[in-house]
Amino acid sequence: MENNYTPxxxxxxxxxxxSRKISCFNECCRDLNQFxxxxxxxxxxxxxxxxxxxxxxxxxxxxxxxESGLPIIVLKPDAPGxxxxxxxxxxxxxxxxxxxxxxxxxxxxxxxSRSRETARLSEHYLLLKEDHCQGFREDTVWxxxxxxxxxxxxxxxxxxxxxxxxxxxxxxxxxxSLDAESKHLFALSLYDLDRFRVHIxxxxxxxxxxxxxxxxxxxxxxxxxLLKFAFKWIQKVLFK
Numbered sequence: 001m002e003n004n005y006t007p008x009x010x011x012x013x014x015x016x017x018x019s020r021k022i023s024c025f026n027e028c029c030r031d032l033n034q035f036x037x038x039x040x041x042x043x044x045x046x047x048x049x050x051x052x053x054x055x056x057x058x059x060x061x062x063x064x065x066x067e068s069g070l071p072i073i074v075l076k077p078d079a080p081g082x083x084x085x086x087x088x089x090x091x092x093x094x095x096x097x098x099x100x101x102x103x104x105x106x107x108x109x110x111x112x113s114r115s116r117e118t119a120r121l122s123e124h125y126l127l128l129k130e131d132h133c134q135g136f137r138e139d140t141v142w143x144x145x146x147x148x149x150x151x152x153x154x155x156x157x158x159x160x161x162x163x164x165x166x167x168x169x170x171x172x173x174x175x176x177s178l179d180a181e182s183k184h185l186f187a188l189s190l191y192d193l194d195r196f197r198v199h200i201x202x203x204x205x206x207x208x209x210x211x212x213x214x215x216x217x218x219x220x221x222x223x224x225x226l227l228k229f230a231f232k233w234i235q236k237v238l239f240k
Contacts, residue, residue, distance in 0.1 A: 004129040005109070010144050014127055016107055017138035020092065024134045028106065029088040034075035036060060038190040038230070039159035040100040041073065042223055045194075047098035052194040059086060062187065068167050069177035071187040075100075101156040107135065108147060112161060114168045121161055155224070162231040163190070166239075173239050182238050189230040197226060206237050 008014065019025065036044070045055035056062075056073070065072045078084040087095045093103070109126040125144050129136060148154070170178075178186065185205070189196045197220050199205045211219075219229045 004127075006127045006129070008108070008125050008127045008144065013141050013143050014107075014136070015139055015141055016135045016147075017140040018135045022134045022138075024132050026088055026090070026092065027132050028130065029085040029093070031083045032075065032077065032085050033083070034085065034100065034102070036073045036075055036100055037156075037160050037163055038193075038227055039156055041191055042193060042227060043098040044095060044100070046223075047095050052192045056192060062191075064177055064183070068170060069174075070167060070170060071183050071191070073191055101153065101160055104151040104153050104156065105148075107133065108144065110157070112164050114165070121164070159224075159227065162228070166231065166235055169235060169239050178238070185237060186234055189234050190227075193223060193226055193230065196230060200226075200229075207233060 041052060041055065041060075044059075045052050048055060048059075050058070059076050060073045061076055063072050063074060064070070076086060078086040078088070085093075087093060087099075093099055107128045107130075109128055111124045111126065112121055113124075114121050142150075148157070177183075188199075200208060200211070200216055200219055203209050203211055203216070219226050
């Protein structure tokens, strides 16, 4: 039997629950190809008490997306040659409160597209039923909205849509991979926020020399503001 991807609308409901009482507990964390978004990295590095630079070195690998041509970050497995999440324990996820957005969304999948005519984002959802998962036998009832509210996905979706906007812009403006300097600026600003903050304070990157000291203090003093600035900055620097 293959995994079942079923379209689900906002009016539909589904039953699902995951806990230690279920026989498949932790199984979905054992075979991962875990992509991390900029906001995922922000939350995880703070959870672990690491700088973004150290988190990226210890826990991730960087690749170039085959379709977007942009740097993407994936989580390193728990051991070489394995595919388990490094943060899973027998008792569950050790970073649960700050787990990545794809973990929060499961068993839903959120698919976002942008209209070429209006530039508006639209979202569609799939319900993923994996062969091993026993959670669908539970009787807790959810809708798309109640599930996302319970999983704290509001800010994650907002931040991830900003990344999707950049990917869409890049695909419209520039075919293929970026040059080496553009790749560096993209990864620096969106993934290595602590290093990017240093450059903002120095005003030593393009489009930063005219930032006022008050603006710099505002950006540098709040990491969500910093990330939102990074999204806008990379759009301006790479795609004008």
